[in-house]
Amino acid sequence: MGMAASQARWISLAARKTNVEYEGQQINQARTALANESSQLWNELYNMEVPTAPSTTEFTTTQYTFENGDSTQTISEIQPAEYTDIDGLNYNSYVTYFSEISEYTGIRNTNSNPQVQYVPATGTSDGYYMVGTKKLASLNTVDRTDTSATGDWGTYCAQLDQISADWPNTQVAKDWQNFRTNGDLTALDNIYFWADNSSHINFVTKTATAGDSLDACITDKALALHSYYADYQTANKELSKYGIIEYDANGRATSLQLEGSSVVYSLKATSVTDENAYNDAMNNYNYQQQVYEKKVQDINAKTEKIQTEDRTLELRLKALDTEQNALQTEMDAVHKIISKNIDSTFKTFSS
Numbered sequence: 299m300g301m302a303a304s305q306a307r308w309i310s311l312a313a314r315k316t317n318v319e320y321e322g323q324q325i326n327q328a329r330t331a332l333a334n335e336s337s338q339l340w341n342e343l344y345n346m347e348v349p350t351a352p353s354t355t356e357f358t359t360t361q362y363t364f365e366n367g368d369s370t371q372t373i374s375e376i377q378p379a380e381y382t383d384i385d386g387l388n389y390n391s392y393v394t395y396f397s398e399i400s401e402y403t404g405i406r407n408t409n410s411n412p413q414v415q416y417v418p419a420t421g422t423s424d425g426y427y428m429v430g431t432k433k434l435a436s437l438n439t440v441d442r443t444d445t446s447a448t449g450d451w452g453t454y455c456a457q458l459d460q461i462s463a464d465w466p467n468t469q470v471a472k473d474w475q476n477f478r479t480n481g482d483l484t485a486l487d488n489i490y491f492w493a494d495n496s497s498h499i500n501f502v503t504k505t506a507t508a509g510d511s512l513d514a515c516i517t518d519k520a521l522a523l524h525s526y527y528a529d530y531q532t533a534n535k536e537l538s539k540y541g542i543i544e545y546d547a548n549g550r551a552t553s554l555q556l557e558g559s560s561v562v563y564s565l566k567a568t569s570v571t572d573e574n575a576y577n578d579a580m581n582n583y584n585y586q587q588q589v590y591e592k593k594v595q596d597i598n599a600k601t602e603k604i605q606t607e608d609r610t611l612e613l614r615l616k617a618l619d620t621e622q623n624a625l626q627t628e629m630d631a632v633h634k635i636i637s638k639n640i641d642s643t644f645k646t647f648s649s
Contacts, residue, residue: 352579364563389540404464412523438486457528469506500525
């Protein structure tokens with residue numbers, strides 16, 4: 299190989315070696331970037347909060363009850379309090395509990411398919427309304443001289459007063475208040491009544507601007523007739539009173555004396571779990587668990603992809619290392635040839 303050819307070959311090998319080294323640097327930088335990305339994914343996985351399943355104890359509370367006659371009263375809240383009544387009795391708690399209370403209430407009936415009809419007057423009788431098989435009478439026909447609580451008029455007054463209080467926007471209530479306030483007897487002509495099979499006195503309106511009346515139901519058989527009566531209804535009501543509560547050594551309430559009463563009730567403690575709240579918490583846990591597992595799967599998939607890319611770059615780096623060693627070996631060989639050419643050239647002119 300001539301001097302010029304050897305030099306050209308060495309330059310070519312040096313250029314190729316430089317390219318290999320540059321490509322190796324690029325691969326190392328790419329692997330560093332992949333390592334940083336993998337580290338970020340690891341930190342993200344490490345900082346993720348693992349969902350914790352709810353425990354029933356978190357939703358279980360101690361509920362106190364006491365017997366008052368034949369009914370069981372349930373205490374919903376006990377608050378610490380300091381109160382002294384006019385008799386000098388000191389109360390240490392403010393107790394909220396549910397109690398069955400019977401209250402006189404205005405009640406509305408919805409009479410579907412009421413079969414309202416009007417029977418016209420004849421020579422021997424006046425016209426009248428019927429609801430089903432029940433004959434109705436106008437309130438204005440009732441004897442108003444007996445106002446006692448046991449008389450018909452006194453009873454009707456008490457019922458209509460309660461209906462008006464509970465259903466003030468109805469035509470029955472408006473007519474009744476017109477009579478009560480203004481003494482308008484014509485208002486009573488618009489109120490009709492009958493006794494149903496349960497002995498409840500039902501009051502209805504003859505005519506109203508709304509569709510809820512006898513005349514409207516005669517015109518339109520599809521309408522539902524609303525009637526109103528008053529009766530005692532039992533319902534759970536929330537009451538709050540001051541009380542004296544005694545506790546045992548474990549801090550559990552054992553007895554209760556309510557304000558205004560000398561009766562001391564024994565308290566029964568039971569553990570009650572709020573199943574609805576627990577189920578909601580469990581559903582939320584299951585959802586959070588699915589979200590967590592999905593994030594873990596995504597991170598694992600990204601990590602696997604990074605590892606695959608890194609292995610590919612590692613193999614390429616090894617190939618470049620092998621290529622660089624081969625280039626270095628060939629460059630050393632070419633360098634020897636060049637050295638020999640130099641030696642032989644200079645020896646030609648030496649003595």
